[in-house]
Amino acid sequence: MAVAAAFLWSPTNYKRMLAYSSVEHLGIVSLGLGFGGAWGLAGAMLHIANHALAKSVLFLVAGRIREEDRPKDDMALVRLKAGGGRDHTFAAGGRALTDVAGGSDAARDLAIATNGKIVVTGEATVDRIRRVVVARYLYS
Numbered sequence: 827m828a829v830a831a832a833f834l835w836s837p838t839n840y841k842r843m844l845a846y847s848s849v850e851h852l853g854i855v856s857l858g859l860g861f862g863g864a865w866g867l868a869g870a871m872l873h874i875a876n877h878a879l880a881k882s883v884l885f886l887v888a889g890r891i892r893e894e895d896r897p898k899d900d901m902a903l904v905r906l907k908a909g910g911g912r913d914h915t916f917a918a919g920g921r922a923l924t925d926v927a928g929g930s931d932a933a934r935d936l937a938i939a940t941n942g943k944i945v946v947t948g949e950a951t952v953d954r955i956r957r958v959v960v961a962r963y964l965y966s
Contacts, residue, residue: 844881844884847881848877848881851873851877851881854873855870855873855874855877858870858873899930899931899932900923900924900925900926900931901923901924901925901926901931901932901933901946901948901959901961902921902922902923902924902933903917903921903922903923903924903933903936903944903946903963904920904921904922905917905920905921906920917963922963924946924961926950926952926957926959926961927950927952928952929950929951929952929953930950930951931948931949931950931951931959932948932949932950933946933947933948934947934948934949935947935948943962943963943964944962944963945960945961945962945963946959946960946961946962946963947959947960947961948961
């Protein structure tokens with residue numbers, strides 16, 4: 827329990843912190859079972875049930891907290907040459923940044939038309955509302 831609790835003091839990852847918390851709670855359950863008797867067993871079982879419900883919700887919420895906590899991102903499109911370097915003839919210095927409504931944006935899929943034009947689909951999150959984004963780049 828003490829080792830798991832020590833890792834909880836400086837969390838760098840929400841889900842890892844929750845996992846260490848689960849290890850600590852297993853120690854608490856073991857302690858209750860170690861006391862034995864009806865009260866020890868009942869307390870341990872109640873703690874297991876409570877922990878299972880609460881931790882499941884916390885894992886789901888952790889992703890949402892992380893999303894609100896991170897800096898706002900833009901969609902980025904980079905074209906590379908065959909050697910791996912940026913193609914500076916494309917957009918601005920080989921990359922195109924797209925900011926959709928000032929929120930957090932993420933590109934998910936990309937398609938290149940036969941005429942060389944690029945279409946990117948993704949999502950933009952503004953004020954906690956996710957929206958589907960389709961961006962067509964006129965660079966070729």
